[in-house]
Amino acid sequence: MxxxxxxxxxxxxxxxxxxxxxxxxLGIMIFFHELGHxxxxxxxxVKVLKFALGFGPKLVxxxxxxxxxxxxxxxxxxxxxxxxxxxxxxxxxxxxxxxQERAFSNQHVLKRIAIVSxxxxxxxxxxxxxxxxxxFFAGMQVMTPEIGxxxxxxPAQRAGLLKGDLIMTMQGQRIERWSDIKRLVREGAGQxxxxxxxxDGKLFSTTVVPEQGVVKNEFGExxxxxxIGIVAAGKIKKIELGAGRAFTEGxxxxxxxxxxxxxxxxxxxxxxxxxxxxxxxILIGQMAGQIAQESFSYLIPFMGIITVNLGILNLFPxxxxxxxxxxxxxxxxxxxxxxxxxxxxxxxxxxxxLLVLLMLIVTYNDLARLSRxxxx
Numbered sequence: 001m002x003x004x005x006x007x008x009x010x011x012x013x014x015x016x017x018x019x020x021x022x023x024x025x026l027g028i029m030i031f032f033h034e035l036g037h038x039x040x041x042x043x044x045x046v047k048v049l050k051f052a053l054g055f056g057p058k059l060v061x062x063x064x065x066x067x068x069x070x071x072x073x074x075x076x077x078x079x080x081x082x083x084x085x086x087x088x089x090x091x092x093x094x095x096x097x098x099x100q101e102r103a104f105s106n107q108h109v110l111k112r113i114a115i116v117s118x119x120x121x122x123x124x125x126x127x128x129x130x131x132x133x134x135x136f137f138a139g140m141q142v143m144t145p146e147i148g149x150x151x152x153x154x155p156a157q158r159a160g161l162l163k164g165d166l167i168m169t170m171q172g173q174r175i176e177r178w179s180d181i182k183r184l185v186r187e188g189a190g191q192x193x194x195x196x197x198x199x200d201g202k203l204f205s206t207t208v209v210p211e212q213g214v215v216k217n218e219f220g221e222x223x224x225x226x227x228i229g230i231v232a233a234g235k236i237k238k239i240e241l242g243a244g245r246a247f248t249e250g251x252x253x254x255x256x257x258x259x260x261x262x263x264x265x266x267x268x269x270x271x272x273x274x275x276x277x278x279x280x281x282i283l284i285g286q287m288a289g290q291i292a293q294e295s296f297s298y299l300i301p302f303m304g305i306i307t308v309n310l311g312i313l314n315l316f317p318x319x320x321x322x323x324x325x326x327x328x329x330x331x332x333x334x335x336x337x338x339x340x341x342x343x344x345x346x347x348x349x350x351x352x353x354l355l356v357l358l359m360l361i362v363t364y365n366d367l368a369r370l371s372r373x374x375x376x
Contacts, residue, residue: 154229
């Protein structure tokens with residue numbers, strides 16, 4: 001009896017902390033992606049036949065107006081099917097004049113580009129919405145500008161800065177967080193920086209001149225950057241943000257993850273980042289479960305990061321992805337006519353092959369990580 005209870009308890013934990021967060025996170029991202037395609041298509045009066053979350057047989061479905069809405073058994077994706085979207089539909093001859101006018105393939109190429117681009121763009125808008133909402137309702141956790149260590153012989157030591165000093169201003173700018181210091185030091189390379197610190201309840205001002213140093217970035221590469229020789233104390237504080245500031249910080253956070261995603265892809269192509277580090281749905285499920293066990297509220301920034309990745313990756317110029325179709329449409333815009341049916345079919349087969357290969361790689365990586373974890 002105890003064994004059955006343990007099995008049921010473990011099953012409940014798996015559903016609550018792994019399966020449910022995974023389905024919710026992935027479902028929301030997919031919904032917003034497909035909603036982008038749907039809303040922009042509707043705004044151009046394109047006839048949308050199906051709006052589906054998931055793939056495979058229908059779990060539930062309902063037709064409202066001219067569109068069938070459904071949830072399918074396999075949650076790893078979704079689709080919006082528009083009239084005249086498929087290649088083989090171009091030979092359709094039984095469409096009414098009204099449907100001919102509303103077919104996706106008969107829209108101006110710029111309208112089609114807008115419809116296709118809307119999916120990834122809505123993923124990025126979702127990230128912005130999540131980060132802005134998080135900062136507005138929960139504030140922002142930042143590292144305080146308190147010095148935890150001063151390197152011997154550094155510009156900071158020569159300027160008289162000490163461990164425990166709380167940096168208040170630099171170059172006349174108020175310092176709220178440690179990242180403000182890093183930014184101003186980087187911008188003031190080689191120039192004297194006027195610094196005011198709070199020490200034992202009193203203010204102390206000095207001037208420090210950054211020197212060129214070498215640090216390792218997040219990819220383990222050594223890079224040259226201006227340094228003054230201080231390390232953060234590592235203390236965290238919460239900053240309350242109003243609506244305007246939350247929006248500004250949300251834009252900054254979204255842009256930060258867009259840049260980092262693009263940088264990681266670039267480093268993968270360079271070979272700096274190993275392909276073994278990339279993951280897929282299994283890794284997302286594991287991470288979502290671990291985060292949910294800490295706090296379900298932590299899923300919000302996690303979802304923001306993942307939806308940025310989804311939006312950027314969907315813009316890759318690989319046939320069968322949105323980016324691939326955008327590439328076809330750009331070629332059509334430049335040539336004044338679409339690529340031949342044969343060329344598009346061939347390209348889609350290549351794109352499908354690349355996508356299957358990528359899925360095999362990420363699945364192998366996910367399973368390898370999982371087996372290492374299970375084996376200790």
